[in-house]
Amino acid sequence: MSAIVHFENVGLRYGTGAETLSNLSFSLAPGSFHFVTGASGAGKTSLLRLVTLAQRPSRGIIRLFGEDIVTLPRDALPVVRRRLGVVYQDFRLIPHLTAFENVALPLRIMGQDEPTIRATVTEMLDWVGLAPRADARPATLSGGEQQRVAIARAVVARPDLIVADEPTGNVDPEMSMRLFQLFEGLNRLGTTILVATHDLALVARFPSAATMHLARGSIEDPSGLLRYPAAPRRAYR
Numbered sequence: 001m002s003a004i005v006h007f008e009n010v011g012l013r014y015g016t017g018a019e020t021l022s023n024l025s026f027s028l029a030p031g032s033f034h035f036v037t038g039a040s041g042a043g044k045t046s047l048l049r050l051v052t053l054a055q056r057p058s059r060g061i062i063r064l065f066g067e068d069i070v071t072l073p074r075d076a077l078p079v080v081r082r083r084l085g086v087v088y089q090d091f092r093l094i095p096h097l098t099a100f101e102n103v104a105l106p107l108r109i110m111g112q113d114e115p116t117i118r119a120t121v122t123e124m125l126d127w128v129g130l131a132p133r134a135d136a137r138p139a140t141l142s143g144g145e146q147q148r149v150a151i152a153r154a155v156v157a158r159p160d161l162i163v164a165d166e167p168t169g170n171v172d173p174e175m176s177m178r179l180f181q182l183f184e185g186l187n188r189l190g191t192t193i194l195v196a197t198h199d200l201a202l203v204a205r206f207p208s209a210a211t212m213h214l215a216r217g218s219i220e221d222p223s224g225l226l227r228y229p230a231a232p233r234r235a236y237r
């Protein structure tokens with residue numbers, strides 16, 4: 001089966017400066033679970049922006065679900081995007097919609113019927129511990145609550161690939177574990193998961209996941225990876 005995400009010698013340069021990401025080559029197999037770690041500024045968000053089609057690379061090949069997204073015509077991108085669930089670092093909730101309606105959005109776009117939407121969104125909000133805040137607008141929610149709404153919205157339509165940027169940066173350790181169990185459950189059902197995080201303690205609690213460590217925009221060499229001994233490594237080629 002072809003990789004869900006495939007990068008070949010990918011580079012990214014913002015403006016005319018030095019490359020922010022260099023020579024990234026890796027493949028994520030269907031149904032795999034991956035962390036991206038690295039210091040602040042190492043390029044984690046930039047890498048995720050390439051995967052979620054928010055940014056085009058300056059060079060190299062990127063294939064998503066087998067499609068070459070660098071040469072894919074613009075009007076074909078929405079079809080690829082629909083297979084992605086994204087948790088943004090800054091949440092990006094729609095301010096005038098309630099928590100319920102924010103989570104319902106992907107299902108409405110898919111054209112699901114109202115009873116299905118009601119049941120699915122209610123279950124999702126319950127899972128992330130926000131059933132009592134279903135009617136709240138984002139501005140009245142705490143940062144951690146907004147983050148949980150963002151996670152519920154990213155996973156509700158059962159995308160093939162979930163990409164999450166620091167998805168537990170604003171919640172307590174107990175809720176972090178719960179949210180990761182949600183990712184794990186979806187992963188067991190076949191969803192591929194890619195999560196950028198600073199939280200190495202959390203990474204260590206999911207030893208079956210692979211970890212890609214970025215340092216100054218490149219995947220660190222295997223000897224560098226040994227600095228994080230808690231998780232076994234898989235090859236990124």
Ligand SMILES: Nc1ncnc2c1ncn2[C@@H]1O[C@H](COP(=O)(O)OP(=O)(O)OP(=O)(O)O)[C@@H](O)[C@H]1O
Nearest residue numbers: 014015020038039040041042043044045046047198
């Ligand atoms: N739009 C942009 N224009 C110019 N430079 C950028 C842009 N976005 C990011 N950068 C630069 O690229 C480098 C990598 O940033 P990125 O946000 O990808 O790192 P990160 O590992 O996600 O950091 P953090 O953990 O702090 O979120 C940084 O030096 C940053 O200043």
